Amino acid sequence: MAASAKTHVAxxxxxxxxxxxxxxRGRQRRNPPILKSLVEKQQQQQQTWAPTDVExxxxxxxxxxxxxxICLKKLELSQFFLKLLDQMQTPEMMNFFHxxxxxxLKMKMVxxxxxxIESYESPRLQLSLAILLKRRxxxxxxxxxxxxxxxxxxxxxxxALGCSVLSxxxxxxxxxxxxxxxxxxxETGMVVDAASIVPACIT
Numbered sequence: 001m002a003a004s005a006k007t008h009v010a011x012x013x014x015x016x017x018x019x020x021x022x023x024x025r026g027r028q029r030r031n032p033p034i035l036k037s038l039v040e041k042q043q044q045q046q047q048t049w050a051p052t053d054v055e056x057x058x059x060x061x062x063x064x065x066x067x068x069x070i071c072l073k074k075l076e077l078s079q080f081f082l083k084l085l086d087q088m089q090t091p092e093m094m095n096f097f098h099x100x101x102x103x104x105l106k107m108k109m110v111x112x113x114x115x116x117i118e119s120y121e122s123p124r125l126q127l128s129l130a131i132l133l134k135r136r137x138x139x140x141x142x143x144x145x146x147x148x149x150x151x152x153x154x155x156x157x158x159x160a161l162g163c164s165v166l167s168x169x170x171x172x173x174x175x176x177x178x179x180x181x182x183x184x185x186x187e188t189g190m191v192v193d194a195a196s197i198v199p200a201c202i203t
Contacts, residue, residue, distance in 0.1 A: 049169045051152040060153045061160075064118050068161065071121065071128040081129070085136065097139065106141025109134065114147050118154050131161060 075081050087093060101107055109130055115123035127145070134140045145158055146166040155165045 047169050049146075049148060049167055051150060051155055053152045055152060056156070057153055060118070061157055064153060064157045065160065067121075068117065068124055068128065068157070071124040072132065075125055075128045076132055081132065088133075088137070101139060105139070107139055108141050109143045111143065111145045112147070114145055114150075116147075116149055116151070116154065117157070118151065127158075127161075127163075131163075134162075 088097075097107070111126070111130060114126060117123045117127055130143050134143060143163045144166055145163050146169070148169060150158075150165065158165050
């Protein structure tokens with residue numbers, strides 16, 4: 001016969017003794033110590049951030065802006081970008097975006113760990129993709145960027161391009177709006193997963 005939630009239950013042991021234990025039903029669940037510790041550690045790791053170099057170099061900024069403009073033109077005319085636009089404008093994809101947006105008018109785009117846009121073309125192409133998508137679709141809102149290696153020059157150029165450089169190291173904790181039915185190549189938040197393969201697709 002099953003015991004009720006309030007009944008003490010007799011439990012046998014290997015040596016023949018009996019131990020009386022109380023039912024645990026009705027007790028409130030608590031966060032496991034490991035999970036609680038992890039959450040606290042992540043919260044502590046979110047620290048205010050700013051570029052370590054404070055020098056303003058207009059020559060570097062001008063050269064970097066020219067490099068990004070070249071990447072924007074290169075990417076905008078590529079078959080990769082044209083094909084991506086076609087995919088994003090299919091009825092299936094548009095319905096998905098509208099469902100994610102719900103009552104919101106804009107979808108924020110967040111780029112973590114972009115790398116040095118001054119030193120490498122790959123990060124510049126990834127940034128260019130985000131900027132071009134924002135220009136093409138009016139439902140894409142602000143673009144937020146963060147990487148602890150960004151220099152003051154890179155941060156100023158990003159802001160000049162209309163991006164916001166995060167001043168808090170969020171440890172990639174910002175949650176996306178993905179409901180588990182995210183189409184290939186697009187991960188909302190909005191993090192464009194396709195950006196990781198842009199350099200390989202542009203020739």
